[in-house]
Amino acid sequence: MELKTLPGTQLIVSELCLGTGSMGSTLPQDEAFRLLDLFVELGGNFLDTALVYANWLPIERSISEKTLGIWMRARKNRGKIVVATKGAHPELSTMDIPRMSPEEITGDVEASLSHLQVETIDLYYLHRDDPRRPVEEIMETLQTQVVAGKIRYAACSNWRADRLSAAQAYARDRGYDGFVADSMLWNAAVVNPEPVAEQTMVTMNAYLHRFHTETGMAAVPYSSQAGGLFQKMASGALDRARAAESRIYPLDLNERRFARIQNLAAEMDLSITQVVLGYLLSQPFVTVPVIGSRTPAQLRDSVSAAGVRLPHGTAGADVLG
Ligand SMILES: NC(=O)c1ccc[n+]([C@@H]2O[C@H](COP(=O)([O-])OP(=O)(O)OC[C@H]3O[C@@H](n4cnc5c(N)ncnc54)[C@H](OP(=O)(O)O)[C@@H]3O)[C@@H](O)[C@H]2O)c1
Incomplete structure (x- = not known):
């Protein structure tokens, strides 16, 4: 995998970021380590976790972060890994109560x-926004963390374009760096933004796309393969009901979208995965899709999309529409 610099930073990251939400929980530690080792072997160095992963399960809290910590220590590779984590997520039992005070952000860090x-x-x-809280206070809190050396760069996830x-x-x-990246739900599928918003998440839309195009801020799309929707359509593994x-x-x-993806794959001699991830990799600004691989085979397949670029004119935001 090629490496790229996140604009406005000194962070040099692999073209794909590995999501670790299930590591240490539904993906037991030994399997998680195998995936992490394989990702590094394939040229990956960029990992995505969060304080809240996987607190929806009745297990030890923050098991994903803890698993990464144990793995980096065991492999003695901290200096080679770019670790992204997220905080200021509401408690899962009270998703309507934001946790974005300076004390909550600082405590989470x-x-x-x-x-x-x-x-x-x-x-x-x-991890989320609280539109009622002034951006001034939030940015000052983050800057304090940067100056203290607790975080190198700040980023946001699930923020609307106007707030961003x-x-x-x-x-x-x-004169602050501000946010250097933005992570949103984005993939090649047709997405209904309403249920996404109900879960206090933000999907890529025309406003956000314009914001990224105009500013060049990196986008780090999550759910980048829509849970494997199109690969499963192709293999017949999709549970249609x-x-x-x-x-x-x-x-x-999305069945109509799949037909377009299949045609593009045939025309360009690419796999479905390569078109799905290639779509995100071919945008007019830097993107680093977060891949949610569950098995080594899925990881190898997703990494085969690194370097894929759909030709100009086929890769615009609306090409698959
Ligand atoms: N910032 C945020 O708010 C936020 C929100 C959600 C997720 N995330 C991050 O994004 C990561 C991934 O999220 P996600 O699970 O929604 O991503 P995803 O990549 O859209 O879905 C992952 C699922 O897709 C299937 N899959 C993956 N690669 C495949 C391949 N090559 N071929 C066929 N199927 C494949 C697998 O499904 P099966 O298990 O059914 O095989 C896998 O469990 C998380 O771990 C987390 O780090 C961030």
């Missing part, structure tokens, strides 16, 4: 440092 067993976090995302713009304007005026119930990925619209 400390907890993540300890779980990851690191001195500094390379990329620290706010306001935060960046404030940071720019003060279950997929038909999805409010996020309407099945009828």
Whole structure:
């Protein structure tokens, strides 16, 4: 995998980022280590975790961060890994109560440092936004963490374009780096933004796309393979009854999308995975898709998309529409 610099930073990351949400929980530690080792062997260095992973299960809290911490210590590779984690997520039992006060953000950073067993976090995302809280206060809190060396760079996840713009304007005026990356739900599927918003998440839309195009800020799309929707359509492994119930990925619209993806794959001699991830890799700004691999075979397949670029004119934001 090629490496790229995240614009406005000294972070040099692999073209794909490995999502670790299930590591240490549904993916037991030994299997997680195998995937992490394989990712590194394939040229990967960029890992995505969060304080809240996988607290939805009745197990030890923050098991994903802790698993990464144990792995980096065991492999003695901290210096070679770019670790991204996220904090300021609401408690899962009270998703309507934001946790974005300076004390909550600062406390979450400390907890993540300890779980990851690191001195500094390379990329620290706010996992959610609280639009009622002034961006000025939020950016000052993050800047304090940068100055203290607790985090190298700040980023945001699930922020709307207007809030992102306001935060960046404030940071720019003060001479701060501000947010250097933004992570949103984005993939090649037709996505219904309403159920995504109900889960307090933000999907890529025209406003955000324009924001990234105009500013060049890196996008780090999550759910980048829509849970393997198109690969499963191709292999016949899709549970159609279950997929038909999805409010996020309407099945009828995505069946039409699949036909376009299949045609593109045939025309360009690419696999379905390569078109799905290639679509995100071919945008007019830097993107680093987060891949949610569950098995070594899935990881190898997803990594085969590194370097794929759909030709200009076929890779625009609306090419698959
Ligand atoms: N910032 C945020 O708010 C946020 C939100 C969600 C996720 N994330 C991050 O993104 C990561 C991944 O999220 P996600 O699980 O939603 O991503 P995803 O990549 O869309 O879905 C992962 C699933 O897709 C299938 N898959 C993956 N690679 C495949 C391949 N090559 N061929 C066929 N199927 C494949 C597997 O399904 P099966 O298991 O059914 O085989 C896998 O479990 C998380 O671990 C986390 O780090 C961030």
